[in-house]
Amino acid sequence: MKNSENIIVGISIGDLNGIGGEIVLKTFEDARMLDFCTPVIFASAKTMTFLKTHFNSEINFNGLNDIKQVIIGKVNVFNCWNEPVKIDFGKEDLKIGEYAIKSLQAATKALKDGDVDVLITAPINKHSIQSESFKFPGHTDYLAQELGGESLMFMVTDTLKVGLLTDHVPVKDVSSHITPERIQQKINTVYKTLKQDFNIQRPKIAVLGINPHNGDNGVIGNEDDIVLRPTLLKIKETGKLVFGPYAADSFFGSSNYKNFDAIIASYHDQGLIPFKTLSFGKGVNFTAGLNKIRTSPDHGTAFEIAGKGVAEENSFKEAVFTALEVFKNRTEYQELTSNTLRKAPKSERR
Template identity: 45%
Template sequence: MSAKNQKIKVGISVGDFNGISVEIIIKALKNKDITEFFTPIIFASGKLFTYQKNVFKVQQTYNYITEIAAAKDGVINMLNLTKDNSNIEFGTPTEESTQMAIDSLESATNALMNGEIDVLVTAPINKEEMMKQGFKHAGHTGYLEEKFGKTGLMLLVSDNLKVAVLTHHIPISEVAQNITKEKIKKQIKLLNQTLIEDFGISRPKIAVLGLNPHSGDGGAIGKEEIEIIEPAIKDLFESGIMTFGPFPADSYFQPEKYCNYDAVLAMYHDQGLAPFKTLAYAEGVNYTAGLPYIRTSPDHGVAYDIAGKDVADEQSFSEAIFTAIKIFKNRTEYNDLIANKMHVKPREKDNGRDDDPRRF
């Protein structure tokens, strides 16, 4: 990890360069003053970025390096994964663009684990194409969980809304069978700790959504709320974690409701992400919480339909960078407080003397 007086090293994996990934990276770093706040290290190809920065008419220079130790503050560092030209076909995933996405992610993740970078920000990938080329996971989360040996939590964050999901990338037909009391308790405990350590919320209030319409209507539209979700909430609340619900998903995402809570746990992917992406729009960030290392990404995909047209909005990627930095600082401060916590020495037995200073 970087020392306190050093800039945070932000590693950036390139994603699929035939989508909008390179465009949003270039645009997010186009302000010449950006490197005053952190040190970016892109895991990609200098020739690839030189070509695309010209397409999008952005003036940008790079410090080309072959090892992270050579990275410099005050500039955009480019760790060259290849010196070959890239065959760019905007809007179409190719074996070359997919392999670059895999190589970039693996290289950046290894650097994160080795302490060579402080945080990782991942640009959008094409999961299906990567799996065709031997990548074993349907997304970043599963890959990082395997690499770090720990289960993470998909958490979508913006300034005033944080949404976690209990089940990730699985078919809707399998959602109900993947919801258990113990899983809910485990994920909420993880979410609660994340809100404390990574977001500085000392006493989080967590809402929980029901699985069925109207949260089951007292059992008339499903029993999961009565048999699984409500008992989990009760156990958590009694253990000291401020957990509430289950709330009907169709009416929860109104400002006067969700603003009363620090985060919400949705039962499945689209139940949480559809309203989040509607409300947060370009400001949303995907954070893989609960892992020993910090990884964020924008809350959108490769967007092949607009690739190469110079219309992609980089705001979500920029938010991902600064969210990762904020989390890193919060977590560092929290760990420092825990490490330096004052331990009160046990009082010695009163010797009965009137001049004992402990009497005053």
């Protein structure tokens, strides 16, 4: 297993007109961070020098043209481009979106190739990244295609973990996306990630209902009774500790969430509004289910404060620590699983 600072953290710079560059600088101005990992920022030395000057940062960079030349214990910058970039803080700009994608694609390639161990993505603007060659609604869908596995948006803190049955889906289409197959797949993904990535050996999972009051016996909708409830019963029969559906309106306010290791919400706002209310600035967006590890802060580009030097780096820093924790837990889990299989009789390895 790798030791602390030898874990190489790839960082995609996100939308340069937002707060991404600022929170990355602030995170690694704390020299103690280099005791835990070695960062590689995917941007350009020229761009990062501009940001360093603008924010009066004292950070020092090691510029790279070859990803194999990373220096452990330094803040590395891999040059994804060499030309000057016009940064106009707070503005939506399709050209800046192109640089965000260049950074993301280079960082993802390095992750796939094993040149970095984990990926932290700074916030992007979902509109300015769209092009003929990039038609994904955000990071998660792109990374699911590139990295393989069954992706799931999983918002996490030490004490609260919320997954989603559907993520960036219009509200009018939510119920049509929630099928028995999707429910089983998402619950299996949460169950596996709690065990291998967060070292929770007997996960206890709550599932929130689709309709208000779980449909009130069909008065407000029948999806909970016809689709969700029977599927949860089948999953429970396999031995998983899965409970619900719970009425979403009172679940968090009653503190019932504290009785579970994870909560699965039916749609984006049902899960993320309470999560961000309870933990904004401390939460982390972890893409569970992928073959590689990716995290990001729990906020967006924050154009309204970009360039002003007032952005808080706490969530980005937590994203780094979460990625490191998951990397170590997953490595230990895989080693343990591998050793168990090697020791088992051949008849049990199938």
